[in-house]
Amino acid sequence: MRRTDFWERLGEVFGPVYATSVAKDQVFATLGGRTIDRAMAEGEEVHVIWRAVVEQYSDRVPARLR
Template sequence: MKHSEFWQVLEETFGAGYGRSVAEDLVLSAVGGRTAARALQDGVPPRVVWDAVCDEMDLDEATRWRHRIDPRERPRGPAR
């Protein structure tokens, strides 16, 4: 997963405004008690950060792997 893919699936999953809030405000224990934005700045791989977001937000497997789907075919919002 690239940084650009992380931000794209975060926005697709939560929306632009809320996605940014999740990245800036949600503290993720799986990445050392940092926010997603801070973890990325500190060099944590985007895939590890995305997994931490998915775990913390209790997102399903379809959402966890959405970055593997062609962007034109991705659903918006959390998978159901």
């Protein structure tokens, strides 16, 4: 998955403004207690980050984006 695909999906799930907030503020246990922004800055694979989003927000992410 490319970063552009990731951000498009995140924006589709949360809306563009809230997606930015989720990336900046939400801590994900499956990312070692990091936010999306920090995990990306530290070189985590984008598909790993997306899986963490899907796991934490399984009720919000539609099946077609999983």
